[in-house]
Amino acid sequence: MMKKRMIVEKLLRLRRAGDRSSLIFNLPIIVDPPIQYSSLTIQNQNQNLSCSSSLKPTCLFASLTHRFLSSSTSTQNEDDHQDSLQSDDEETTDGWEEEDEVDPEVGDGGDGGGVVLQCCSWGERALSIAHQVLLLRADSDDIKLFAFKTTPRGYVYVRLDKLSHKYGCPGMKELESFSQEYKKRLDEVGALGEIPDDLALEVSSPGAERILKVPDDLSRFKDMPMRVCYVDEESDCINNGVFLLESVEMDSDKCVWKLADVKENRDVQSKGRPMNRKQKDWRLNLPFEMHRMFCHPSFFLSSSLVIKLVSSMALPGVHTDRGELRVHESLEELSTDLVDYIAELSEASVKERGVFAIALSGGSLIGLMGKLCEAPYSKTVDWAKWYIFWADECVVAKNHADSNYKLAKDGLLSKVPIVPSHVHSINDSLSAEEAADEYGFVIRQLVKTRMVSVSDISDCPKFDLILLGMGTDGHVASLFPDHSVLEEKEEWVTFITDSPKPPPERITFTLPVINSASNVAVVVTGENKAEAVHLAIDDMGADDCCPSLPSRLVQPTKGKLVWFLDKPAASKLKSLEFSSE
Ligand SMILES: O=C(O)[C@H](O)[C@@H](O)[C@H](O)[C@H](O)COP(=O)(O)O
Structure with a gap:
């Protein structure tokens, strides 16, 4: 009788550490934090298992798991091998040992770390093979064994730590490569009869909520709450x-x-x-x-x-008098948070009003919104309900490199199913003054039909969201420091012909419109903006030196202001001194 090894390469679950309840096979998800939601394809023998998540993770650095389940059968031959690969639908937990739901403890061989062999005679050997495999890796200085557990039913649980990763989480590829090599070695030694030849293997990363040892682990994670x-x-x-x-x-x-x-x-x-x-x-x-x-x-x-x-x-954003501050470790995190925020506002607005009126700006903002074109947002956002505007625009042809419309079209609008008639860009065949007038008129019509809501304390349009960048000089939209445009109180949209930043001719939303929005987000990154961020946000006391800095004048009357910052941009903020950073 020929022995057949059935390998189910699986899993792929998103869980918080300690949450053992949805242990396996429930979520056909592969995630590779911190890149969330993206689809990942892994090669499984001759099959591609392509899985993507439409679910929202509850935790940025959820643990990853990679499993091999081996079982011996006596009736099939090797040719049947591929046929017997289980599909997602067929999978059930009966192929895998269920663990008890217990809270982690130090040294439990799970999220508490350490080695637990549970009287398995073969445990020491399996452990030494794991050490050998780790030692042979090119990244052996970085990837370490966090926890190791064997169970009498023939299961091997390995948790790997990644020293260079902020949260100690190896990526899916690292788990996968270790797991494949380790499985191969276990099979080889199993074939020699030194250990059982049908061990099942789970390789995962510890979750965010790992238990730390004191004082050993403290310095490594000292910057984290x-x-x-x-x-x-x-x-x-x-x-x-x-x-x-x-x-x-x-x-x-x-x-x-x-x-x-x-x-x-x-x-x-x-x-x-x-x-x-x-x-x-x-x-x-x-x-x-x-x-x-x-x-x-x-x-x-x-x-x-x-x-x-x-x-x-x-951590919630830090709340200050100047709005909510969301400071991010990396552009990747910032971008994820930003698109989440936009998607949530879109959903809320569509639910409440049936539409979502959003005003964009130019600059790096659009690139940071790029994830909206990917799963799950590309499918979950109700694009047909979006009405797009620009908080400012350069008076140039639509195919000009300075056109904010072109930037958004190339980077976002052409990649999602927006209704073309809902995209309200300026008329580029007019002068700046005429274009501003006409744009104001267009918005007025949409306010009448309530595609754009109206402020209940002014007659201004109330956009559901206005997205702004900020220049090193503190300008937002095309509202530049010390420019008379800051005084405009009557018009919704105005124009300038002497912009300090080229091109000189621009149209822009006025401050009353920006400050009437339901939500305003200012997205600022980079160390060269740190001083401007400080001047825009921090409490300057009685000697407020920059009362008319445009970014400081962004103060939604009833709406909510959120600052999306990266750490370099936030590096001079006093408001963060006593926050979680
Ligand atoms: O119209 C423009 O000239 C740009 O749109 C400009 O206003 C930009 O939005 C800010 O300078 C921030 O840009 P960055 O985020 O790229 O620095």
């Missing part, structure tokens, strides 16, 4: 909260923590405003031994501090 479980000396109760590490004092074996400015630490009465001074100044001095296992109050760990990393994406 962490959930700390500790014993409150006064009440002798177990508490937990989200903190930022201020220092580790090795001489006295203690950590000093400060509260992270996250929602759960804010006063519920304060409606999402930042923490008050008292909260910001409060410090938790915690000896190492005063930490206990979360969810296991009776389990005392003398040398392990139980801390879970908290996703930076889970």
